Amino acid sequence: MSSEADQTILTTSEPDESGHFGPYGGSYVAETLMHALDELKEAYGRWRQDEEFMARLDSDLTYYVGRPSPLYFARRLTELAGGARILLKREDLNHTGAHKINNTVGQALLAHYMGKSRVIAETGAGQHGVASATVAARLGQSCVVYMGEVDIHRQAINVFRMRLLGAEVRSVTSGSKTLKDALNEAMRDWVSNIDDTYYIIGTVAGPHPYPVMVRDFNAVVGREACRQMMEQYDTLPDALVACVGGGSNAMGLFHPFIEDAPVKMFGVEAAGRGLSSGQHAASLCAGRPGVLHGCRSYLMDDDAGQIMHTHSVSAGLDYPGVGPEHAWLKDSGRAEYVAVTDQEALEAFHRLTRLEGILPALESSHAVAYGMKLAAEMKADQTLLVNLSGRGDKDVQTVAELENISL
């Protein structure tokens, strides 16, 4: 088994030179950042073709992250759903417990090669913050993580993890005090400290080249899944299912399959208290194109163009925008986007925990919930692959509170 072969960055569809996926993407940032983005584009373009850099990245993915992650047949979940075979891509088994580390290992290494001694990151659920603090500790970089005040409360354990790792967690109290505001604050830090600071964006959004770069670093998930399908089942899956907040785990899984037309792709957004309630975070299902955080994509705004506060039980999906490549996949019809409520996600959280002994992150629980629905509509000889993007240990407090259980 040659896992390292999967880990080399390959891409099948690219945006134009300035990062446009059709009408989406681009670089919508203040002038001060334009040069930094050019530098980043150049550095990424150079190092991704450098043998030593790529060998080091592959080695980190294997020996530090613990790749490849297994492709696991969820037998009892499949029996309950009553249809297609459900397979789980176990990104929850990665070091730090989610797919996020695939990206931070790559970007922190890039920062190191670019000679940047300080990294900053934004975080919602805390997974990206933890993954950034982790790699920064290992490379001896100083690390500041911006996190909304609301998220700091609902993800207290991850906040403490980041502090243990030596990162400074800065509370963001502006706007809705969640992920979008953390992103604004990280951008402000970057503009102010541009000479020595590298900004590790945690999702496939932001200005070019972030959507491409974060996708490429996560595409190891899809490449492995593709190879594991062939090895274990001698066929490609009929459908892929992944949750979408900003969309990095979904993009990483989808991307290597984009040119395999028979493989259907489903992105699952957070319907919160229901799409009709207005309290959700489903920008692709219920939003419209606009410009936020450096790129043009679908987003949730009001009639005056102000970005709306979103709601999801899962902090990692609680974001009013989405990566531009998802917007493009939606418009082109290559991927389909659906939404799952808080309630459905919580039910799936319990189902998977009780049936398979796997405690999924609330983000990933959205994908599990839709995967079960979809599997029921498919035939028994078909296969559905769910990206189990993260583990749920960080969410036990939230689940307990929702169910009025004091720990």
Place this chain on the structure above:
Amino acid sequence: MSNRLDTRFEALSRSGRKALVPFITMGDPDPEWMVDILHALVKSGSDVLELGVPFSDPAADGPVIQMASERAISRGVTLRSVVDAVATFRCRDPDTPVVLMGYLNPIERYGYAAFARDAARAGVDGILTVDCPPEEMKALRDCLDEQGIYPIFLVAPTTTSARLRFIAGQARGYLYYVSFKGITGANSLDRASLAGPLGEIRSCSDLPLAVGFGIKTAEDAAAVADLADAVVIGSALVEQVRNAVSCDDACERVMGFLAPIRHAMDNRD
């Protein structure tokens, strides 16, 4: 079609005067006072008005303008109401150039063509969209050009020479040099660092040159006026206005704050 920005900067240049360009966040602290505050700015000796259109996610702004934007939005201020305020202002002031400064998404939602048409009718002369570099502006640019509205662009300390030439080729009205690497209102002005970049910009463009970010005092303003054609004062002014208890108080604060700045700019040795 003549643009008030050209007319104003030509007149200033003939009289050897430097432009005072105040920035305020529209609608803070009270949307009812917007138009009166604009007239007070002009009465204080302002030459060009930069009007901040509040946006929910002002990623290039420091806390002063962030908070002012949040307050204005919570009181119902929108791009549309800012355009309306300019139209009302124009009834009594046909000459002072007005530039709207803000972020792209409110213009996206308004619709480029409708916005350019309404803004031109209201008497807007320039648009500065902080998060829209010239590369991404083509469609909006076409609509603005059609209505004779100028796109105003920023130049930063990080802007390379090649890019500076590109921006200079795209810009109309004036070029706005951001005095430091940071967000609005953050640092203090580092006067010594200005001469080099301003000289380079002058060598690429004949447009009037404004400097902003970090100018807080009359002394700063006078020092910048020695080097540039226009002095932009934002956060420090917004900070003055936000504590006003009445419309009259707001106007008095504006005049009290700007008078010594105007005086210092006009009485340099």
